[in-house]
Amino acid sequence: AQKVTQAQTEISVVEKEDVTLDCVYETRDTTYYLFWYKQPPSGELVFLIRRNSFDEQNEISGRYSWNFQKSTSSFNFTITASQVVDSAVYFCALSEVLQGAQKLVFGQGTRLTINP
Amino acid sequence: DAGVIQSPRHEVTEMGQEVTLRCKPISGHDYLFWYRQTMMRGLELLIYFNNNVPIDDSGMPEDRFSAKMPNASFSTLKIQPSEPRDSAVYFCASTSGPNEKLFFGSGTQLSVL
Numbered sequence: 001a002q003k004v005t006q007a008q009t010e011i012s013v014v015e016k017e018d019v020t021l022d023c024v025y026e027t028r029d030t031t032y033y034l035f036w037y038k039q040p041p042s043g044e045l046v047f048l049i050r051r052n053s054f055d056e057q058n059e060i061s062g063r064y065s066w067n068f069q070k071s072t073s074s075f076n077f078t079i080t081a082s083q084v085v086d087s088a089v090y091f092c093a094l095s096e097v098l099q100g101a102q103k104l105v106f107g108q109g110t111r112l113t114i115n116p
Numbered sequence: 117d118a119g120v121i122q123s124p125r126h127e128v129t130e131m132g133q134e135v136t137l138r139c140k141p142i143s144g145h146d147y148l149f150w151y152r153q154t155m156m157r158g159l160e161l162l163i164y165f166n167n168n169v170p171i172d173d174s175g176m177p178e179d180r181f182s183a184k185m186p187n188a189s190f191s192t193l194k195i196q197p198s199e200p201r202d203s204a205v206y207f208c209a210s211t212s213g214p215n216e217k218l219f220f221g222s223g224t225q226l227s228v229l
Contacts, residue, residue: 032215033215035217037218043205043222043223044220044221044222044223045207045209045218045220046220047217047219050215050216050217052215091159095214095215096215097214097215102147102164102171102172102214102215103172104149104161104218105161106158106159107158108158109158109159
């Protein structure tokens with residue numbers, strides 16, 4: 001069965017610090033997709049990144065970067081020089097097609113608080 | 117594009133009443149998902165549709181919950197009768213294909229008293 005574990009329930013850092021959010025997943029399939037979503041205090045869920053299981057290149061987008069390591073089944077998310085606006089709940093998710101049906105499972109989320 | 121539109125934004129009802137949540141997906145998206153978010157259980161998939169057909173409803177809690185998608189531009193999630201434990205934020209999301217990113221609506225905050 002699919003499973004996504006975000007072991008860090010809450011993280012609190014001071015502005016400008018770097019912070020890494022961990023995500024570990026379980027799947028038996030060789031083809032799958034990993035996602036990160038952000039849920040700011042306003043409540044909507046915002047897509048950040050999608051990565052397929054065949055692409056292990058790390059990705060950087062501004063202050064955000066993602067480290068995908070199949071060997072450890074991890075897809076970690078790092079925010080460099082954090083800002084107060086980064087405060088949100090961040091969700092890691094795993095998607096795959098099983099028996100013709102898509103299965104998308106979210107982790108429990110990590111609440112990130114950036115203090116000024 | 118208007119994005120995924122959900123209504124109402126907030127719903128307060130009394131136990132035993134029927135509740136209907138509505139969703140309009142992004143035009144052209146063939147997949148529509150209903151999620152429920154609570155503090156205890158996080159984000160749970162309730163049901164999803166492909167081309168208006170329910171594909172996986174294994175997440176629907178019990179017979180009190182039902183979902184329909186009569187056409188490509190509209191879906192409903194109905195709870196009858198509602199119970200206090202149904203209180204949660206219900207999200208609708210749509211996407212253009214399997215394993216593509218989801219576009220979420222703003223959610224419906226449901227409170228059952």
